[in-house]
Amino acid sequence: MEATLATAQPRDTGIDAVASATRRLVDAITRAGGAIDADADRIVADLDVLTARIDAHAPDLPERIATMWRQPGPGRFDPAGGTENPLSPPVSLWVEPDGSLRGEVTLGLAFQGPPGHIHGGTSAMLMDHALGIANARAGYAAVTVGLDISFRAAIPIGSTITILARHDGRDGRKVRSSGELRVGDLTCVTATGTFVLMDDPSTREKFRRLPREQA
Ligand SMILES: CCCCC/C=C\C/C=C\C/C=C\C/C=C\CCCC(=O)SCCNC(=O)CCNC(=O)[C@H](O)C(C)(C)COP(=O)(O)OP(=O)(O)OC[C@H]1O[C@@H](n2cnc3c(N)ncnc32)[C@H](O)[C@@H]1OP(=O)(O)O
Numbered sequence: 001m002e003a004t005l006a007t008a009q010p011r012d013t014g015i016d017a018v019a020s021a022t023r024r025l026v027d028a029i030t031r032a033g034g035a036i037d038a039d040a041d042r043i044v045a046d047l048d049v050l051t052a053r054i055d056a057h058a059p060d061l062p063e064r065i066a067t068m069w070r071q072p073g074p075g076r077f078d079p080a081g082g083t084e085n086p087l088s089p090p091v092s093l094w095v096e097p098d099g100s101l102r103g104e105v106t107l108g109l110a111f112q113g114p115p116g117h118i119h120g121g122t123s124a125m126l127m128d129h130a131l132g133i134a135n136a137r138a139g140y141a142a143v144t145v146g147l148d149i150s151f152r153a154a155i156p157i158g159s160t161i162t163i164l165a166r167h168d169g170r171d172g173r174k175v176r177s178s179g180e181l182r183v184g185d186l187t188c189v190t191a192t193g194t195f196v197l198m199d200d201p202s203t204r205e206k207f208r209r210l211p212r213e214q215a
Contacts, residue, residue, distance in 0.1 A: 004095040006133050007081040007103075008074045015084045016076075018054075022086035030109035080129035091126060091163065093133055100166035101134050101179075109157060117154040118161075123181055124149050127191035130165035131177040135195055138167035142175045142195035143207070153188040155181065161188075173197045 010016055029036070036043060058064065068077050075082060082088040089111075093103040105126070113119030128147055135142050155161060165179035173196050181189040198204050 006074065006093045006095050006101055006137050007091065008076040008083045010083045010090065010092065019082075019084055019086040019088075019090075023089075026086070026110050027108045030112075074133070078129065080125055081133070091129065093130060093163065093165070095137060098166075099137065100164065101130055101137065103130070103163040105161050105163065106158060107155075107161065112157055114154060116157055118157065120149075120151055123151065123155065123189045124191070126161075126163055126181060127165075127179055127189060128193065130163050130179050131191060131193040132195065134165040134167045134177045134179070135175050140167070140170060140175045140195070141198045143198060143203075144193055145174075145196050146194035148192045150190045151188070152190065153183075153186055155183055155188045159183045168192075170197075173199065 012020075059067070068075075076084045079085055079087050080089070081091045081093065083090050089105045089107055091103055091105050093101040096102050107118055107122065111118050111122045113122070124147065127149060128144055131147075132142070132144060160183065162182040163179065164182065166177060168176040168178055170176070175195040175197060176193065177195065178190070178192045180187050180191070196203070198207065
């Protein structure tokens, strides 16, 4: 049986391809470091040309956000799993036979915290995201109000990180989920999350308001 993808299906064309190319650029910059100093002026000029070319296509922010949320299926733009977001790794999560989620990701130097290892904030983001998707797969669209993280072992840059997440239950408007990040057999991060259902109209309205309307 073919496994079900819980996150956006990556494409190898269009905006997804641009986002992938930009990730390669970021990775190259972080690996090169100051070695590119002598060539920096030319690199900046080339990059600015590209930025202007892309910017010419950009609608204003409220319109862009509205378009993003009209897209069907899992989010394509968030900073964890967004295939359209060059800042995301991106993370793909698959549905296991028991309904829990599993995925694998490898992170480069752009995500470094302590020497040679992944930044704790990045691990927290991976967990927040996976826990949120686990709830959504169980039928509960909910936002995080609490995330309890234990960093048990540092995660080396370049290692294959296994992401596990599961929905644990519901108590009124509150929804619980938990997960882990593992490298091989080693559990490096554990997390439990409390989420609040977006089921009442005022909560949905709060998150639907666009930046300009909130000012
Ligand atoms: C990447 C996409 C993210 C979009 C998520 C949007 C929707 C989800 C849709 C689909 C899901 C799909 C994928 C999701 C993937 C990733 C998820 C990423 C998640 C995030 O990245 S999300 C951003 C960070 N998140 C926030 O931005 C929340 C800020 N927050 C608020 O906007 C309010 O807090 C609100 C509206 C949630 C509730 O407010 P309210 O007024 O309606 O309700 P109230 O205060 O009564 O709380 C009700 C019950 O929650 C308890 N409670 C409240 N706060 C608590 C806390 N801090 N700790 C422990 N318990 C807490 C109370 O104690 C009470 O519990 P009780 O009922 O037992 O008394």
